[in-house]
Amino acid sequence: MVDRWVRNTHRGRPDQEGSLPGGRPGQDQTASWRGSPPQLPSPADPADPATDELLAVSHALFDTRNEGEILRLAMAHVSAVGPYRAEAGYLRVHGQLVLSPQAGPDHASAVDRTVRELTGRDGPVAVPGRSRGWALALHGPGGLLGYLVVTSGSRPTQAQHFLLTTLVRLTAAALSVAVAYRRQQEDALELHRLRRERATLQGRLITFMVEVGYQQAVHGALAEVAASGGGEEAITSALHALTGFPVLVEDRFGRLRSWTGPGRPDPYPEPDPARHEEMLQGVARRGGPVRIKDRLISLVRPRGEVLGVLALVDPRHDADEYTVFALEQAATSLALELAHARHLAEVELRLHRELVDDLLAGTDEASAYARSEAFGHDLHRIQYVVVVQWTSRAADDAFARTVGRAASAVGMPSLVTRRSDHVVLVAEGRPHDHALYETLARETGTPDGTIGVSARCDTPDGIPGRYQEALRALEVRRRSRSRYGTTFFDDLGLYRILGPGSEYQELEAFVREWLGQLVDYDSGHRTALVETLSRYFDCGGNYAETADSLAIHRSTLRYRLQRIREISGHDLTNVEDRLNLQVATRVWKIMLGGPD
Numbered sequence: 001m002v003d004r005w006v007r008n009t010h011r012g013r014p015d016q017e018g019s020l021p022g023g024r025p026g027q028d029q030t031a032s033w034r035g036s037p038p039q040l041p042s043p044a045d046p047a048d049p050a051t052d053e054l055l056a057v058s059h060a061l062f063d064t065r066n067e068g069e070i071l072r073l074a075m076a077h078v079s080a081v082g083p084y085r086a087e088a089g090y091l092r093v094h095g096q097l098v099l100s101p102q103a104g105p106d107h108a109s110a111v112d113r114t115v116r117e118l119t120g121r122d123g124p125v126a127v128p129g130r131s132r133g134w135a136l137a138l139h140g141p142g143g144l145l146g147y148l149v150v151t152s153g154s155r156p157t158q159a160q161h162f163l164l165t166t167l168v169r170l171t172a173a174a175l176s177v178a179v180a181y182r183r184q185q186e187d188a189l190e191l192h193r194l195r196r197e198r199a200t201l202q203g204r205l206i207t208f209m210v211e212v213g214y215q216q217a218v219h220g221a222l223a224e225v226a227a228s229g230g231g232e233e234a235i236t237s238a239l240h241a242l243t244g245f246p247v248l249v250e251d252r253f254g255r256l257r258s259w260t261g262p263g264r265p266d267p268y269p270e271p272d273p274a275r276h277e278e279m280l281q282g283v284a285r286r287g288g289p290v291r292i293k294d295r296l297i298s299l300v301r302p303r304g305e306v307l308g309v310l311a312l313v314d315p316r317h318d319a320d321e322y323t324v325f326a327l328e329q330a331a332t333s334l335a336l337e338l339a340h341a342r343h344l345a346e347v348e349l350r351l352h353r354e355l356v357d358d359l360l361a362g363t364d365e366a367s368a369y370a371r372s373e374a375f376g377h378d379l380h381r382i383q384y385v386v387v388v389q390w391t392s393r394a395a396d397d398a399f400a401r402t403v404g405r406a407a408s409a410v411g412m413p414s415l416v417t418r419r420s421d422h423v424v425l426v427a428e429g430r431p432h433d434h435a436l437y438e439t440l441a442r443e444t445g446t447p448d449g450t451i452g453v454s455a456r457c458d459t460p461d462g463i464p465g466r467y468q469e470a471l472r473a474l475e476v477r478r479r480s481r482s483r484y485g486t487t488f489f490d491d492l493g494l495y496r497i498l499g500p501g502s503e504y505q506e507l508e509a510f511v512r513e514w515l516g517q518l519v520d521y522d523s524g525h526r527t528a529l530v531e532t533l534s535r536y537f538d539c540g541g542n543y544a545e546t547a548d549s550l551a552i553h554r555s556t557l558r559y560r561l562q563r564i565r566e567i568s569g570h571d572l573t574n575v576e577d578r579l580n581l582q583v584a585t586r587v588w589k590i591m592l593g594g595p596d
Contacts, residue, residue: 050163053080057167061174065181067091071100071146074171078150081167082160087127088149090115091175097147111135111149120144127151136168140176211322218242218326222333231337236260236310239330243323245312249300249334252308253445263313273445280306289327291317296324298331302339310334351375353400356417356426359463360385368460377415381428383457386414387470388440389422389478391448399423402443410435422474426463430456437486450478451486507587514570514584521567529567532560534585 057077061070068091075086088111089100097116114125115135120143127133130151138146148168156164221242225234236247237260246261254271280299283290284306289298294315300308310331312319355371372379386407393399395418403423404416410432414425431453441447452474454466469489477487512519518529532550536557539545547554561572570577 050081050160053077054163054166054170058170058174061170062177064174065178067145067175067178067182068100070171070174070178071148074148074167075100077167078148078164081163082156083152083154084156084160084164085130085151085153086148087111087130087133087151088115088147090147090149092144092146115147115149118147125149138168138172138175140172140179142176142179145172145175145179214322215325218329222329226333226336231341232258232334233260235330235334235337239310239312239326242326243312243319245296245314245319245323247330248311248313250309250311252306253443254309255443257308261313270442271445280309283309289324289331291319296327298327300331300335300338302335307335307338353417356415356424359415359426359460360417360424360467362461362464365460372415375415377413377426378428379460382430383460383463383466384427384430385454385457385463385466385470386425386427386431386436387422387452387467387474388425388436389450389474390440390444390446392446393444395419395421395423403440406436406439406443410439412436424467424470431486433488434486447484449484450474452477453486453488455489511584511588514580515568515588517568518564519588529560529564530585530588532557533564533581534589536561537582537585 054077057073057080060073064070064073071089071091075089078084078086090097091100092098099112111125111127111133114123118135118137120137120139122137123135125133125135127149130153132152134150136148136150137144138148148171150164221238222235225238228234230238232249236249236258240247240260246259246263248259248264249257250271251257253273254276256268279292279297283292283297283299284301289296291297291314294313296312296314296319298310299306300310310327312323312327314323355368355375359368369379388403389395390399393402397418400416400418400423403425404414407414407416407425407427412425412427412429412431412435414427417424437449437451440449440451452470452472454469454473457463457466473487473489473492476492477483477485515530515533518533521527522529522531532546535549536546539549543554543557547557550557552560564570565572568581570581572578572581
């Protein structure tokens with residue numbers, strides 16, 4: 001068919017670009033290409049540069065084993081052997097012709113149907129914008145390998161036709177080699193897969209013979225731990241000995257409880273609460289141990305409630321079904337252990353609550369001392385009452401346990417109880433300024449908590465009064481602009497007079513009485529006279545310090561203070577006025593939303 005195409009192009013000179021003799025410009029010339037095939041063209045001149053190009057291309061074609069690259073090279077060098085242009089290329093993939101990416105979308109849509117209808121034969125194609133087009137089949141020993149779609153802008157010589165024919169045959173041969181190589185690789189991979197499958201079956205046959213013995217060993221090891229009264233550490237140590245993998249236990253919130261074996265991260269990464277909760281839900285839905293990245297994870301959940309996670313660290317994915325079995329059995333044993341420990345903690349918390357409730361309400365000292373000693377708490381030491389409230393957490397038993405654990409973690413021995421919206425601790429010794437808050441912020445994953453701490457208490461009969469002080473400190477902190485953090489009653493100063501539950505109407509009226517005109521003036525004129533007055537008092541009336549803190553000149557400060565006297569009608573040199581103004585600015589700043 002290549003010969004027929006060349007023969008037809010030699011029947012006469014084209015009347016003009018895009019037409020053959022006897023035709024009109026732009027007329028479909030497919031019919032003029034039909035007829036008996038001509039004689040084979042004579043070989044090309046060896047001295048022709050196109051021949052050298054073809055030799056170079058032939059080396060490149062046979063140097064690659066990628067069929068797509070072979071087709072690309074052939075298409076790229078069609079123009080080097082004559083007045084040809086490669087319009088499209090096809091490869092046969094799984095019995096279907098697949099268009100090469102080098103073809104333009106317009107050509108693809110115009111040529112595609114014709115090429116597919118040729119079913120392995122050469123044949124003419126109509127390419128938009130081209131006068132002569134032919135689809136040249138690429139055949140190999142196994143049948144059709146693909147197609148080259150070529151157009152000619154002018155009549156090719158016999159030598160050029162020979163070079164094109166040679167390029168087509170070289171391309172088909174290179175594709176045949178590449179296909180054979182690919183099939184050889186596929187056969188090798190299949191043989192490798194079959195060998196691995198055979199090895200796997202043999203391994204399963206061998207391991208099946210010892211499966212019962214292994215299961216008995218797992219049950220025996222965990223039963224021995226339970227009989228000896230071993231707790232969490234003993235269970236994880238037994239699992240590590242049975243599997244050889246590092247073993248870890250995390251609590252419900254993703255924080256590390258214990259690690260047995262090598263490779264413990266230091267520090268252990270802080271969990272992301274949202275992602276950890278999503279992970280727990282995903283493992284719970286799937287049931288049984290689940291692989292997540294380098295860990296094999298099993299939930300510890302007696303009676304359906306998740307208490308934590310038991311996991312094996314297996315970065316190379318070496319864990320087998322025996323490892324999974326051991327993990328499942330250990331998770332069951334750990335669930336029983338943690339459920340028992342939780343039950344004891346709940347009983348202890350209830351007894352603690354009863355004692356703390358009595359202390360907060362007032363009880364006889366002899367009974368209080370005796371009961372606290374039973375819990376290992378020394379009421380003879382100085383005590384502080386601590387009140388904890390967290391916006392994102394209900395004040396239930398779970399949060400009370402969390403607060404108790406956090407207090408222990410920061411070295412604050414405490415008795416714990418809870419109220420409707422807060423948790424109460426009676427703590428030995430003065431708490432650290434921020435340690436409990438920071439620990440709880442990490443435990444809960446949120447910083448939106450408020451803590452109030454009472455003054456010191458020397459005897460149990462003073463605890464009820466100290467509880468009110470702690471509530472007062474918490475209330476002042478909660479109503480301030482920096483509402484999250486820890487406030488000590490000793491640091492309240494003037495605000496000790498504020499009782500818990502107050503709605504601050506008197507404070508607002510007081511501030512309005514002394515600062516109302518200045519506040520209104522600032523609002524209407526976009527000035528900062530109240531802030532200037534507050535900063536003046538904070539700096540002890542020092543002009544230089546006040547001006548520096550406000551980043552203004554001292555003459556500007558004097559002008560503002562004069563305007564404050566004029567607008568408010570209060571005299572800053574009067575001791576009574578000065579005191580009331582200072583108190584009013586402090587309340588305005590801390591309690592009623594004034595700027596820092």
